[in-house]
Structures are given as C-alpha cells and as structure tokens.
Amino acid sequence: MKNLSPETRLVHADRLLNRPQSGGVHEATNNSVLFEFEDVQGLVDVFQGKKAGHVYSRSSSSSAVSLQNILNDFDKGVGAVVFATGMAAISATFYSLLKAGDHIVVSQFLFGNTRSFMSSLENFGIEVTLVDVTEARNVEDAIKANTKMVFCESIANPVTQVSDLVGIGELCQSKNILFALDNTMTPHTLLDAKKVNASLLLTSLTKYIGGHGNVLGGVVVDTGLYDWAGFSNIDDKYRVTDISQWGLTQIKKRGLRDMGATLAPQSAHQISIGLETLSMRMSRTCANAMALAKYLSTHKGVDNVFYPGLLEHPQHERAKALFNRGYGGILSVELDASIDVHQFLNQLKLIISATHLGDTRTLALPVASTIFYENGAEQRKKMGIRDSLIRISVGIEDIEDILADFDQAFETLIK
Known part of the structure; x- marks a missing residue:
C-alpha cells in the first residue's frame, strides 16, 4: 500500500x-555473532562488498x-x-x-x-x-x-x-x-x-x-x-x-x-x-509542553521560559514554519532569584530528577550544575545558561497532574 x-x-x-x-x-x-556460508566465495564476496550479507555481527x-x-x-x-x-x-x-x-x-x-x-x-x-x-x-x-x-x-x-x-x-x-x-x-x-x-x-x-x-x-x-x-x-x-x-x-x-x-x-x-507509537507520543508530549510553557510563563516564581511554541520566543515564527505538528517536548525555565533551584526540584513529587530526556515520563534537572558543568561558567554564559536554569523534558502524563506538581512545589517555597 x-x-x-x-x-x-x-x-x-x-x-x-x-x-x-x-x-x-x-x-x-x-543474536548470532557469526554467519555461515556454504560456499566460501559468498563469504569473500560479502567481505569485499560485491554483494550484501552479514559476516560478523559487529559490522551488521x-x-x-x-x-x-x-x-x-x-x-x-x-x-x-x-x-x-x-x-x-x-x-x-x-x-x-x-x-x-x-x-x-x-x-x-x-x-x-x-x-x-x-x-x-x-x-x-x-x-x-x-x-x-x-x-x-x-x-x-x-x-x-x-x-x-x-x-x-x-x-x-x-x-x-x-x-x-x-x-x-x-x-x-x-x-x-x-x-x-x-x-x-x-x-x-x-x-x-x-x-x-x-x-x-x-x-x-x-x-x-x-x-x-x-x-x-x-x-x-x-x-x-x-x-x-x-x-x-x-x-x-x-x-x-x-x-x-x-x-x-x-x-x-x-x-x-x-x-x-x-x-x-x-x-x-x-x-x-x-x-510504532512515536507519532502518538510526540503529539501528546508537544501538547503537554505547550500547556506547561504557558503556565510557567505567567507564574510569579519564574523569570523566563524558553520554548519555541511561545510567541515571545526569538525564533517562534521560524519554528512555526519548520515544525509540522508541535514545538517539541523540551523547555527550560529560569526561576526567580528567591527560589533555590535544588530545593525546588526536590519538592517535585511526580516529576523525576534525571539526566535523560525524550521519555514518557516528565523529567527535570538543574542545567548548570549537571549536564553543562564541565563547560565552565564562561562557556555557559555564551550559551545562555544561567545557574537558575532548569531543563524540563515533558512526558505523556495527564497535563493536570503535571501542573499540579509544579503548583505544590511553588506553593511550598514561595511565601
């Protein structure tokens, strides 16, 4: 078809x-590492690239x-x-x-x-x-x-x-x-x-x-x-x-x-x-990311939100023209200076602190002290990475549960 x-x-x-x-x-x-050839010429031909086939599983x-x-x-x-x-x-x-x-x-x-x-x-x-x-x-x-x-x-x-x-x-x-x-x-x-x-x-x-x-x-x-x-x-x-x-x-x-x-x-x-489920998962992930980005962009505990789906993103119009069905599942936020990044992440109950991304579960981590720590302060500054930056990889959970988890973390830390 x-x-x-x-x-x-x-x-x-x-x-x-x-x-x-x-x-x-x-x-x-x-799981076979080796492959048998009844005629040794077949082995030679595959080795020399004259015909397609497998000779050793490290290669194919x-x-x-x-x-x-x-x-x-x-x-x-x-x-x-x-x-x-x-x-x-x-x-x-x-x-x-x-x-x-x-x-x-x-x-x-x-x-x-x-x-x-x-x-x-x-x-x-x-x-x-x-x-x-x-x-x-x-x-x-x-x-x-x-x-x-x-x-x-x-x-x-x-x-x-x-x-x-x-x-x-x-x-x-x-x-x-x-x-x-x-x-x-x-x-x-x-x-x-x-x-x-x-x-x-x-x-x-x-x-x-x-x-x-x-x-x-x-x-x-x-x-x-x-x-x-x-x-x-x-x-x-x-x-x-x-x-x-x-x-x-x-x-x-x-x-x-x-x-x-x-x-x-x-x-x-x-x-x-x-x-097999990539399209379905990406659709849900993008929708959740958009909703979370909008929520965080108006929250008093957040200084900046970086997500291509937001109108204020510097490359929003480009992203709108390039991407077919959403703006991806990654967003980053800079918390207000009054909120300790590590304390905030520890307060989250549903969202997992982990270095991975692109998962079915929503994940978050402090960027400067983890995945970009080796780059040093000067390089991080050139890349737009502040110490208050949190990266969020949005998953496919119910969006109301994701928002509720952020709500309770902010309520605990903002007096």
Whole structure:
C-alpha cells in the first residue's frame, strides 16, 4: 500500500519493509555473532562488498538491518547505519569523514557531551569554529577554503534556540558543504529534514524514537541530497559503484566496523517497538509542553521560559514554519532569584530528577550544575545558561497532574 499516512506506516513498518519470517509482525531478534556460508566465495564476496550479507555481527546483522530499513524509510533517505548510542553515531561519523587539516563550523549551543567531543576532534588536528546558528550569515562568515562540514541541532538543548535550518541548508548546498543535522529533538513526525537540505541526520534513538527510557541507540541517515563525488575525504576503496553510498560505506567501515560501537540485536528490536507509537507520543508530549510553557510563563516564581511554541520566543515564527505538528517536548525555565533551584526540584513529587530526556515520563534537572558543568561558567554564559536554569523534558502524563506538581512545589517555597 503506497498511500499510507506516516503514522500508519510507522505502526506497520517492520512487517511491510522487512517481511519477517513465519508471518510475524516483528523481525526476529538474531543474536548470532557469526554467519555461515556454504560456499566460501559468498563469504569473500560479502567481505569485499560485491554483494550484501552479514559476516560478523559487529559490522551488521539482520536485527540491525531491519531497524536501519525502518529508520531510512522514516526519513526517506538512501541508507542508514545504527550504533550503540547517539554519541557513538556522532563520533563515528565525524572520525570517519574528517581528517587532520579539515575545518568544520558547528553550533555554539551544542549539547554538553557533543560540545565536549568537539574538543576531542581538535586534538586530532580538526579545526572547529563555534558560531550562533540562529542566523545563517554567521555560518557563512565562518566558512573557509578547508571547511568540510556544518553541524548543528534543530532545537538546542537546553535553551531551545532554533537553528536557521533553511538558510544553512541553502548555504551548504550552494558551496557543496556537508550539512550534518542532529534532529534528536525533532524526529520526522515534527521536521522533514530533507526540506531544509540536510545531508546527514544524526539521531539519538535513546530519546523520543525509543521513547521509554529502557534502551540506548543512535543512527546516521543519509538523505541522498549530498553529492559525495565532491567530498575529497572518501577513500578510494570505499568509492563503490553507487556514489550515493560512498559516505555511508566509509562510516560503516571506519566508524562501525573499526570502532565497534555496535547496536545490540535486542536493542534494535526494542527501538523498533518504540517507533510504532512515536507519532502518538510526540503529539501528546508537544501538547503537554505547550500547556506547561504557558503556565510557567505567567507564574510569579519564574523569570523566563524558553520554548519555541511561545510567541515571545526569538525564533517562534521560524519554528512555526519548520515544525509540522508541535514545538517539541523540551523547555527550560529560569526561576526567580528567591527560589533555590535544588530545593525546588526536590519538592517535585511526580516529576523525576534525571539526566535523560525524550521519555514518557516528565523529567527535570538543574542545567548548570549537571549536564553543562564541565563547560565552565564562561562557556555557559555564551550559551545562555544561567545557574537558575532548569531543563524540563515533558512526558505523556495527564497535563493536570503535571501542573499540579509544579503548583505544590511553588506553593511550598514561595511565601
């Protein structure tokens, strides 16, 4: 059936794309590390890339491929590679495609761990320039003759700056620069990344796609929009017949096979199950986040609320044009100076203090003293992160219960 809605297609994707054996609606989990070949020439052909197949589960397995098929179909790409975590997908992709002497332009608002990874890249001789990606002209001003890639997030975590995706995409396309986008906060149900000319999509499957706080995973999807023939860092042995596969082939070989951050078969299965309800969960999450943001924006205990759905958000109109069915599930608040951040979080009864996000449960944490602590006060200031900032990942609970929990916490601490 060709005209299924995206929501229906997600529910039936495993069955329709992978055709599980014995009439199953889910691909069976394959825990075999090795794979037998009756004719050794078949083993040789798979090793040399002359035919598709599995030789060792660190590099590929039927469980991983079935999930890759679903995720690639989800974003209408030309291929996908899954990894053990989202950070593994990012690090493997960058280490596979970049080399000493290259230059990349990245968002100055990057999530803490990703920003820390940029320091590791610099240790390998890759030049990194951090810019304000809410305006494409800042990216353009930073581009050099050796610039290989531009990298940003669709919505920044935690202050929710919305990148100038259209402008950056057009800029990269005009200069034949790879545009890598972390769309963890806005999976395809919210953002069609191909419409902004993103080349590679890097996503933490641990978050909204898995969605239930019980599995780790990451993926890189090639949208098929980038011409790899113009990317000089592709090794000759990975320049396969199909040019559209050059980038992914090198990522698979150097990033997955050589670095070994393999997604476990059972994890692949769990993620595919989570995908089935993604659209429904994101709809509820976005609605709850909007309601909570409005509530907090008028509360006397709050100085500022950062959420793209609010009219006063600096990139609200851009978010309205970009995102299909909501503004995401992340918002951040700066509490009034009279309220101790840690005391407030300890007072919450339903909301969980945790470092995760994109879960079915609502989570909250103090940003400066946790996930951005290693960045230091000076960098946090540039990123707009104050000591009073709390990040909230909104879940799918009844919104009245979420609001009631905030109500009781404020009532206890505001005299």
